[in-house]
Amino acid sequence: MMPTLILYEDNPLLRDSIQSMLVLHDSIKLLGAFENPLEIINHIKEFNPDLLLMDIDMPGMSGIEAVTKVRIINKNIPILMLTVFDDNQHVFDAICAGASGYLLKKHISAKLFSAIDEIMEGGAPMSPSIARMVLQAMQQKKINDNPYQLTPKEKEVLTSLSKGNSYKMIGVEQAISIDTVRSHIKKIYEKLHVHSQTEAVSKAIHEKLV
Amino acid sequence: MMPTLILYEDNPLLRDSIQSMLVLHDSIKLLGAFENPLEIINHIKEFNPDLLLMDIDMPGMSGIEAVTKVRIINKNIPILMLTVFDDNQHVFDAICAGASGYLLKKHISAKLFSAIDEIMEGGAPMSPSIARMVLQAMQQKKINDNPYQLTPKEKEVLTSLSKGNSYKMIGVEQAISIDTVRSHIKKIYEKLHVHSQTEAVSKAIHEKLV
């Protein structure tokens, strides 16, 4: 089945250029091309596209804001960023917002269709320099840092638990009631997908969460 | 109070020499000097000495065997080995058997009395080269290897526990009843000086017991 898509790009020349590429390609169906994503939620509801192509620097609403908005209502639709920005801030803002791929504009002519194929197969196409940035960041921290999204308090409780402390001891140590300790540990179990102290401690130590 | 002691040494010249040193020293009382330790158990019962001086190479029974025999009936009486052997095997056999100190014969004239003082104060006098051997071995393995003397089964159970398994799961995994799992874990707690799963797991992982 032909994937359907919508393009958001404010520069008329580039928008027309991409539009031309897409309509000439008979395995892809372009549902629309807009100069800003202000109406993106309505577009999605109206056209039900398989994929979004998104510039970052657009008047009215940035592509990153647009991604954030889309992700509130739809966590799955692939969004491929098409942009000139290759700096850390833009790349990570986009990825954190929920972008599925990140193609620099200088690579569009050569890689756009393979990127679309890749993204439709569940991949995450990135320009080489972007991929490298992402890997480096992973190796450092950010994502790797707190893979289970534990809150600071939860991390604190888990650390104490991993030292061998009982609920009671943790409560005394952190000056909170034993029931509160329970609450935190309950949430920790949910986030770590475990069901006992030993599982949690084992996972925490081996994955260096503490 | 004057410490009392018994000497075992087969070489008559050396035995007389040591005997002379001891009787001339007025803060020590020599209860007897024998050429072999065959009657050592009776000697201990009869004389009730505070300390034993023990050669290794003696006819009839080696000093190491003698130490083993003594330790069966008395785990506390200090035994100082006096020997020419400074090889790994003899040293460790003697220590494993339960020797309290290890003095090479070439150091006897210079160190015997200070060694006796030290051993009576609960120390472990050793000739310098022996001390070094012992430290090196410690750093390698032997004692460091299984510092808590866990049996193979206990280690197995602890490993499973450290992976996050419950008693029930461990029982199934190792095809033993949950009560047996309890028994093993109880002993593990005693040996590790802990009182909960998390403490045990924490200790096990951090000290690389599993």
Next chain:
DNA sequence: CTTGCCATCGCATAATCATGTTATAGGTGC
């Protein structure tokens, strides 16, 4: 053949934990 250690199993009780449900107060973001 006796003693001691290891592995096995059972039972009983009290303590602790796992889990669900509910609720309040402070902070953030829109």
Next chain:
DNA sequence: GCACCTATAACATGATTATGCGATGGCAAG
């Protein structure tokens, strides 16, 4: 202000654990 998240707290129930006591069979050392 209204959602949403975080930290706090309480209560209840069933499950699991901690601990003590006791017992059997195998096996190795003395």
